Amino acid sequence: MELLGQSGKGIDFSCKGLRTLVTGGASGIGKVIAEALVDAGAIVMICDVSKERLDECSQLMPSIKTYLADVSNMSQIDHMFNEIAKDFDGLDVLINNAGIAGPVGPIENNDPELWERNMRVNVDGLFYCTRRAVPMLKKSGGGSIVNTSSVAGRMGYPGRVGYSGSKWAVVGLTKSLAMELGPFNIRVNAVLPGTVEGERHNYLYEQRAKVQNMTFEEAEEVYKSQVSMRKFVTPRDIAASIVFFCSPASRYISGQALGVCGDVQYMR
DSSP states (O other): OSSSSSTSSSSSOOTTTTTEEEEETTHHHHHHHHHHHHHOEEEEEESSSOOOHHHHHHHHHHTTTEOOOTTTTHHHHHHHHHHHHHHHSSEEEEEEOOOOOOOSOOGGOOOOOHHHHHHHIIHHHHHHHHHHHHHHHTTTOOOEEEOOOGGGGGOOOOTTTHHHHHHHHHHHHHHHHHHHGGGGTEEEEEEEEEEBSSSSHHHHHHHHHHHHHHHHHHHHHHHHHHHHOOOOOOOOHHHHHHHHHGGGGGGGOOOEEEEEEEOOOOOO
């Protein structure tokens, strides 16, 4: 694709015709990412663990192809990519978005099962999807991988050490994959959201309130006080940055970890 738009002027932010897979795409940030990519002209596929939410997405966005798959299950991911190869004869973009919050609280109180599940989804899931996507991207002559990390992937996060550790891993994988895949014209970048408005972070406020004996409103204010702009980002803000990374406008950008967070200064 060319950098210039159809008029020959301006910058091309479109994703027209790009075969794009969004993991964890049936709800939350993933769903908004899928919607934004459809608006940008991409051919969008999503996978999720919830059949109910996938069915809802199919009703709302019939152009989207859905796959029921748990990214932490390698056999399910292998099956999905075999189906994608049959359905679309390849792939141009992979958005590794699926992730979970992990255990909350002091490390000595962390449930090992929750810890392991956190790592399986946030780290192993990225590996399982990327290892299958890369041959398709190479066959397509190049493409883009965008990984969803977090501002917790560039600073410490007491009380959320499992989540933070997994998101640091995502940034490390992003940097290494960019170097490994650059010669094949495959760009790899990460988006690092801060506190994002929505159901998931409301749950975190509730958990913090319980652990630190404070009200929901006080817990929310703790998060907001850590942000220079004193407000939270929205899923649409995250989706906009990902569309940019997929578009020709970012054709020379790779190996980057972009904070979309309102400038988070610290986490506690």
